[in-house]
Amino acid sequence: MNYGLIAGNGRFPFLVLNGARAQGVSLAVAAIKEETDATIEQHAALVEWISVGHLGKLIKFFQRHQVTQVIMAGQVKHVQIFSLNALPDWRMAKMLARLPRRNTDALIGAVADELAREGITLIDSTTFLQDHLARAGVLTKRAPNKHELADIEYGLHVANELARLDLGQTIVVKNQAVVALEAMEGTDATIRRAAELVRNRPLTVIKVAKPNQDMRFDVPVIGLQTLDTLKACHVTAMSLTADKTLIFDRAEVLAGLNQAKVSLVAR
Numbered sequence: 001m002n003y004g005l006i007a008g009n010g011r012f013p014f015l016v017l018n019g020a021r022a023q024g025v026s027l028a029v030a031a032i033k034e035e036t037d038a039t040i041e042q043h044a045a046l047v048e049w050i051s052v053g054h055l056g057k058l059i060k061f062f063q064r065h066q067v068t069q070v071i072m073a074g075q076v077k078h079v080q081i082f083s084l085n086a087l088p089d090w091r092m093a094k095m096l097a098r099l100p101r102r103n104t105d106a107l108i109g110a111v112a113d114e115l116a117r118e119g120i121t122l123i124d125s126t127t128f129l130q131d132h133l134a135r136a137g138v139l140t141k142r143a144p145n146k147h148e149l150a151d152i153e154y155g156l157h158v159a160n161e162l163a164r165l166d167l168g169q170t171i172v173v174k175n176q177a178v179v180a181l182e183a184m185e186g187t188d189a190t191i192r193r194a195a196e197l198v199r200n201r202p203l204t205v206i207k208v209a210k211p212n213q214d215m216r217f218d219v220p221v222i223g224l225q226t227l228d229t230l231k232a233c234h235v236t237a238m239s240l241t242a243d244k245t246l247i248f249d250r251a252e253v254l255a256g257l258n259q260a261k262v263s264l265v266a267r
Contacts, residue, residue: 004028004067004120005044006058008074009035011248012125012221016073017043019128028065030058035076052076053088055095055111059118069123070115072108072217075186103166105210108217124215129246134266136242140254144263148204148237150176152265155206156239163210169220170207172235174198187222188229195233202236209244223248227256235262242266 003020005027007013013029013036020027029044033051041047048061062070088096095110096102112122126133138144144152155173158181162168168182172194180194187207194203209220220241230238240247245266247253257264 002028002065002067002069004030004062004065004070006070006072007031007036007040008072008076009037010074010221011223012073012075012246013037013040014043015132015248016071016125016128019132023128025128027071028062028067030061032074032076035074053092055114056089056091059091059115059120062115062120063118068119069121071123071125071127073125105166105214105218109214112216122216125217125219126215126246132246132248132250133243134240134245134247136266139247139264139266140262141258142261142263144204144237144239144265147175148263151204152206152237152239152267155204156208156267159206159208160211163208166210169209170205173204173206174201179203188225191229191233191235200234202234205230205235205238207238207240207245209241213241213244215244220245221248222246222253224252224256227253230262231256231260237263237265240264240266 003025005013005016007029017027027044029040029047031040031047031049033049035052046065050057050061091114095114099106099110115122151173154176155171158178159171162171162181170182170187170190171178172180172191179197180190182190191205207220207222213219222240222245
């Protein structure tokens, strides 16, 4: 069985490569020109650069290397699909024309269907990263206090509804009131916007997976960049979805949270 990787931006693709290598698996990498860090060529023996709109070329690359199992890792911004720099090829254009909506699930689900038609299966993006998943419980030295727990309980109801509608994964709460909701801007930008609104007073962040999270794509992730944002924006507590959220650079993230006395819990 040959494995492939569709690599978007950030560290996610690199961690998948490292995790696969640790299990003796090499990956044929389709790197997205508009998104992927160029240094990926130093981490994989086989890399093909493909525009985000060139679905036909992507499929041919995997077929040429007899790839039957593919992991998608790293964000590809929605706006890239519609930008002038990423004009879709014939296969992508046909796929887009069939879509009744163009949210994350619809877009990536349609790509998965196109791959499947060619005998290529999109698999769980955490296949080689099981040790990076947040397990249930308090993950930091400090547990949430009663005020933070009240914000988390309240926020989970709102965040789960937001995720169910496939609008975003993150909300920011203060005193059981929603300060900011995530849309396309991403978690860090949502937290920064909330901090501006409350003038850097303490906040609680809730980041959730979808109710029926498809682990093949759009899996919630936090990492060192999240840590920096939480500290800069005076976030005192954060809640994640257990077993469905990845923590990159786990040791460094938890050490940084402990030093800043930020509570992290997975539920």
